Amino acid sequence: MSATDPKPLVSTIVRDDEGLLVSAAKGGDATAFEELVNRYERKIFRLGMNITQNREDAEDVMQDAFLKAFRNLDNFQGDSRFYTWLVRIAVNEALMKLRKRRPNQVSLDEPVKEGEDPVFREIEDWGPSPEQRFAQTELNQILNQVIGELEPIFRVVFLLRDVEGLSTEESAQILGISVAAVKSRLLRARLRLRMKLNKYFRRSEPQ
Amino acid sequence: MNCKKVILELSSYLDGALDSSIRLDLEQHLGRCEDCRLVVDTTRQTIQIFCNAEPVPLPEDVRTRLHQALLARFRQKTKTI
Numbered sequence: 651m652s653a654t655d656p657k658p659l660v661s662t663i664v665r666d667d668e669g670l671l672v673s674a675a676k677g678g679d680a681t682a683f684e685e686l687v688n689r690y691e692r693k694i695f696r697l698g699m700n701i702t703q704n705r706e707d708a709e710d711v712m713q714d715a716f717l718k719a720f721r722n723l724d725n726f727q728g729d730s731r732f733y734t735w736l737v738r739i740a741v742n743e744a745l746m747k748l749r750k751r752r753p754n755q756v757s758l759d760e761p762v763k764e765g766e767d768p769v770f771r772e773i774e775d776w777g778p779s780p781e782q783r784f785a786q787t788e789l790n791q792i793l794n795q796v797i798g799e800l801e802p803i804f805r806v807v808f809l810l811r812d813v814e815g816l817s818t819e820e821s822a823q824i825l826g827i828s829v830a831a832v833k834s835r836l837l838r839a840r841l842r843l844r845m846k847l848n849k850y851f852r853r854s855e856p857q
Numbered sequence: 858m859n860c861k862k863v864i865l866e867l868s869s870y871l872d873g874a875l876d877s878s879i880r881l882d883l884e885q886h887l888g889r890c891e892d893c894r895l896v897v898d899t900t901r902q903t904i905q906i907f908c909n910a911e912p913v914p915l916p917e918d919v920r921t922r923l924h925q926a927l928l929a930r931f932r933q934k935t936k937t938i
Binding site: 786 | 867868869871896902919922924930931
């Protein structure tokens with residue numbers, strides 16, 4: 651740790667050794683668990699916000715995920731990364747929130763209807779960079795809007811793979827679906843988001 | 858390679874996960890098909906824009922409540938041991 655680091659570690663365990671932190675937490679070392687929380691709280695809150703699109707729900711998701719992880723730490727076998735295990739808990743919590751809102755519309759198990767996405771309906775050049783054309787706040791609003799419009803079955807896969815940077819295999823493990831299903835849903839998610847963004851970012855007549 | 862096949866392989870292409878022979882076929886198609894080129898380019902930008910998005914901040918009051926809840930759980934556990 652550098653001398654200028656404003657947030658010293660709570661635990662004395664070196665930063666890179668997550669396995670040791672998990673072992674210590676399992677053995678009852680609360681400071682080790684707190685260090686794991688410090689490490690991932692921002693990511694878990696962001697994931698909760700992106701899935702639920704609601705700050706209160708995201709807070710519940712984050713709090714319940716860490717409390718459940720603490721309670722069930724003995725069940726964590728270490729055959730995946732601690733973060734992957736934590737994300738799995740958080741995703742389940744977030745999906746439960748969505749199911750409460752729309753009981754019959756949120757299932758990750760439902761088969762994705764086959765059929766072509768209307769990819770070639772919206773083919774326009776976006777110009778050099780939409781990020782330069784929009785102010786940060788406006789861009790954030792657009793991204794929140796379009797990700798919120800995406801069906802949860804696609805939204806979650808996109809968030810895990812493209813925003814959280816998890817592998818296809820880790821995403822499949824977290825969601826309890828096959829690698830092939832992750833790939834198929836990721837493709838559709840990306841294409842649908844592209845189409846939704848097109849109306850904002852196309853070079854001609856942006857809305 | 859035709860346009861439909863390009864779309865099917867699009868994700869793997871953008872992830873750099875295509876075999877070199879298929880990638881070469883796909884890139885040859887892109888060289889002569891402007892529609893596919895635009896779809897590939899705007900899909901790539903879609904991913905990048907989300908990746909580069911400003912991180913959602915964790916509000917301090919939300920963080921405080923999380924750590925208070927954890928502290929309460931730690932104390933509860935210590936009492937039961």
